[in-house]
Amino acid sequence: xxxxxxxxxxxxxxxxxxxxxxxxxxxxxxxxxxxxxxxxxxxxxxxxxxxxxxxxxxxxxxxxxxxxxxxxxxxxxxxxxxxxxxxxxxxxxxxxxxxxxxxxxxxxxxxxxxxxxxxxxxxxxxxxxxxxxxxxxxxxxxxxxxxxxxxxxxxxxxxxxxxxxxxxxxxxxxxxxxxxxxxxxxxxxxxxxxxxxxxxxxxxxxxxxxxxxxxxxxxxxxxxxxxxxxxxxxxxxxxxxxxxxxxxxxxxxxxxxxxxxxxxxxxxxxxxxxxxxxxxxxxxxxxxxx
Amino acid sequence: xxxxxxxxxxxxxxxxxxxxxxxxxxxxxxxxxxxxxxxxxxxxxxxxxxxxxxxxxxxxxxxxxxxxxxxxxxxxxxxxxxxxxxxxxxxxxxxxxxxxxxxxxxxxxxxxxxxxxxxxxxxxxxxxxxxxxxxxxxxxxxxxxxxxxxxxxxxxxxxxxxxxxxxxxxxxxxxxxxxxxxxxxxxxxxxxxxxxxxxxxxxxxxxxxxxxxxxxxxxxxxxxxxxxxxxxxxxxxxxxxxxxxxxxxxxxxxxxxxxxxx
Numbered sequence: 386x387x388x389x390x391x392x393x394x395x396x397x398x399x400x401x402x403x404x405x406x407x408x409x410x411x412x413x414x415x416x417x418x419x420x421x422x423x424x425x426x427x428x429x430x431x432x433x434x435x436x437x438x439x440x441x442x443x444x445x446x447x448x449x450x451x452x453x454x455x456x457x458x459x460x461x462x463x464x465x466x467x468x469x470x471x472x473x474x475x476x477x478x479x480x481x482x483x484x485x486x487x488x489x490x491x492x493x494x495x496x497x498x499x500x501x502x503x504x505x506x507x508x509x510x511x512x513x514x515x516x517x518x519x520x521x522x523x524x525x526x527x528x529x530x531x532x533x534x535x536x537x538x539x540x541x542x543x544x545x546x547x548x549x550x551x552x553x554x555x556x557x558x559x560x561x562x563x564x565x566x567x568x569x570x571x572x573x574x575x576x577x578x579x580x581x582x583x584x585x586x587x588x589x590x591x592x593x594x595x596x597x598x599x600x601x602x603x604x605x606x607x608x609x610x611x612x613x614x615x616x617x618x619x620x621x622x623x624x625x626x627x628x629x630x631x632x633x634x635x636x637x638x639x640x641x642x643x644x645x646x647x648x649x650x651x652x653x654x655x656x657x658x659x660x661x662x663x664x665x666x667x668x669x670x671x672x673x674x675x
Numbered sequence: 676x677x678x679x680x681x682x683x684x685x686x687x688x689x690x691x692x693x694x695x696x697x698x699x700x701x702x703x704x705x706x707x708x709x710x711x712x713x714x715x716x717x718x719x720x721x722x723x724x725x726x727x728x729x730x731x732x733x734x735x736x737x738x739x740x741x742x743x744x745x746x747x748x749x750x751x752x753x754x755x756x757x758x759x760x761x762x763x764x765x766x767x768x769x770x771x772x773x774x775x776x777x778x779x780x781x782x783x784x785x786x787x788x789x790x791x792x793x794x795x796x797x798x799x800x801x802x803x804x805x806x807x808x809x810x811x812x813x814x815x816x817x818x819x820x821x822x823x824x825x826x827x828x829x830x831x832x833x834x835x836x837x838x839x840x841x842x843x844x845x846x847x848x849x850x851x852x853x854x855x856x857x858x859x860x861x862x863x864x865x866x867x868x869x870x871x872x873x874x875x876x877x878x879x880x881x882x883x884x885x886x887x888x889x890x891x892x893x894x895x896x897x898x899x900x901x902x903x904x905x906x907x908x909x910x911x912x913x914x915x916x917x918x919x920x921x922x923x924x925x926x927x928x929x930x931x932x933x934x935x936x937x
Contacts, residue, residue, distance in 0.1 A: 504722065
């Protein structure tokens with residue numbers, strides 16, 4: 386691995402928010418009472434697409450004190466159903482309330498025939514899929530009046546139709562649509578193990594300018610395969626991959642994503658601090674951004 | 676081609692093994708294609724089961740593991756999700772429970788599910804300010820007849836034929852580690868319950884007397900204070916009318932149920 390000094394790190398940019406955590410309802414009171422040192426929080430958009438009550442109360446309270454980004458799971462950008470304009474309208478309403486630094490979803494499909502699988506299902510890596518995605522991403526970006534970030538998903542199968550690699554597929558989509566990537570380092574690791582490719586090759590081949598955010602998360606390792614469960618600490622292999630990703634992409638806003646078996650807030654904060662330490666060693670500090 | 680693939684995959688996820696997704700994927704490494712597809716089909720059912728467990732914790736305890744699993748399997752098969760949020764996935768669970776054996780042989784089960792749906796609806800209903808006793812005191816006397824009580828958006832009315840709310844309360848206490856006796860399901864006199872969210876964002880519920888229910892119905896139908904008083908005048912003797920009007924207004928204000936509008 387190339388050892389980078391401070392000057393080797395790609396220049397900080399205004400989109401480097403520093404180090405964040407996923408906002409979870411279990412931690413609302415802790416965050417508001419203790420005001421922990423977290424640079425930003427990521428919210429799960431769908432959890433706040435409600436009329437009122439506790440979710441929106443706490444959202445507004447946290448938004449007063451921290452920068453937020455929005456992360457969704459139901460855009461179903463790769464679906465062959467019509468774009469869900471009702472969903473996008475609700476998303477836009479929430480965007481206007483939250484005023485997030487950016488919004489993201491996943492490079493996948495979740496629904497077909499108007500039935501929602503509530504899963505992030507993989508797409509075949511083909512020219513037709515790229516064309517389909519680029520067309521839909523452009524429509525969404527026009528409607529939301531901003532570029533969106535799309536996250537690489539964990540996958541457990543490869544379609545026979547696929548005729549290119551995932552990283553080439555992602556690069557082509559970002560180039561043609563102008564969208565950005567939320568690079569989930571754990572998902573790269575999970576998919577690499579399940580499909581037998583080299584995770585570092587994935588990172589090395591992704592266009593450097595397309596990455597706006599990193600996710601770090603835990604998974605369940607069954608030996609023969611790995612399931613992306615988000616219910617464990619980040620493992621050493623993923624930390625190593627994060628280290629490598631920093632070498633390639635420099636200062637990228639990074640967060641710990643935990644969705645199940647959620648520990649007390651200080652435990653997640655310690656994990657976030659670990660990510661920060663790895664970045665700091667490479668000369669990446671939030672204060673550096675101009 | 677993409678559309679066909681997605682429909683085929685979804686068919687498999689929904690439980691139709693004839694979809695044969697295994698044939699559309701590449702053989703890779705140690706894992707069989709059957710196993711790779713099963714990761715998705717299992718995740719689908721697990722995710723939806725977790726959603727029902729979260730939304731219907733008390734119902735789950737009431738049914739026990741075997742019946743709960745039977746309910747989950749039946750519901751997932753009959754009512755796939757059409758929503759972008761899991762928040763609404765179990766909306767039709769009470770309907771499922773009234774239409775399918777063995778659950779519909781015990782109507783209290785559907786009532787319990789319905790009660791939990793109403794609690795959820797009150798939890799994240801729209802926000803709206805409510806009026807205080809001070810607001811009431813500041814209202815000029817000439818404005819009272821045309822006054823309209825605006826109900827808080829979280830208000831829900833829930834009718835029971837069984838002791839489902841009492842059972843829900845006992846089971847909730849049981850979940851919280853309290854030693855309580857769970858009442859046997861009883862077909863009681865019909866009861867009407869009011870559910871709402873207070874200004875501390877806590878969901879509350881109380882049983883309503885017939886006259887309280889009538890008042891809430893009037894409020895929901897945007898009837899004026901004069902209309903409500905006229906209705907109460909037919910119910911209470913003249914000598915106790917005023918004190919009862921005051922009692923009912925206090926109930927609305929003290930429970931943070933309404934705001935005042937002209």
